[in-house]
Amino acid sequence: MNVGNAILHRRSIRKFSSKPIPQDDLIKILEAARWAPTATNRQKTRFIVVTDENLLKEIANNSKIVFFRQRHAAQCSSMIVVCIDSDSWIEEVGAAIQNILLMAIELGIGTCWIGAFNRSTVRKLLSVPNSYKIIALILLGYYSEQPDPPPRLDLGKITYLNKWRNPITKSKGTILPKSGPFSFVTKRLIDTSSDVKNSPLYESEDK
């Protein structure tokens, strides 16, 4: 899959099968994380791969959004817990995680970035030292249903040319002409997959 399609097709997966991920594939995913950019190449991000069923269960029990347990956290067959040295640039984590998500797509593996979880319990469970922040849990697993893409704001709404609020225009109209005041609402009502297919990143795989 080319990078553009991987970016477009990556979805947060919230229903996994119990099929385990081969170790070679886990290594490829970690290798993708290793090659992410880091500030002055200091490489202060650490990745804990969790495959032990009991630990996975315990962590899942400690990942809640308000009062609701995130059930998908209990289904994944592996998880990568992403930590960073507290004195480092937190941005590095985002780059590493996005590499993980995209590499997983290439291998046919679904992912979900989990930010809502009990960090102190996870710290204890995995013996993470206090000098490291625990940023995210990345759920990994196989899946059968590709969720519909959640709506995105139009490019014309989130990008400016040279100055704040100065719209980017092509020779005629804005890049994405659908950026009317209600486009976010209407996108929720219409098929968002057309947004993916109309993206300049999209490349048909029928070729």
Ligand SMILES: Cc1cc2nc3c(=O)[nH]c(=O)nc-3n(C[C@H](O)[C@H](O)[C@H](O)COP(=O)(O)O)c2cc1C
């Ligand atoms: C920092 C961060 C925290 C997130 N935390 C959660 C979470 O706790 N649980 C969850 O199911 N999804 C979580 N997500 C996934 C987002 O809900 C998801 O990316 C967003 O709804 C867009 O959907 P998509 O990923 O399918 O494009 C998180 C994403 C990010 C970047």
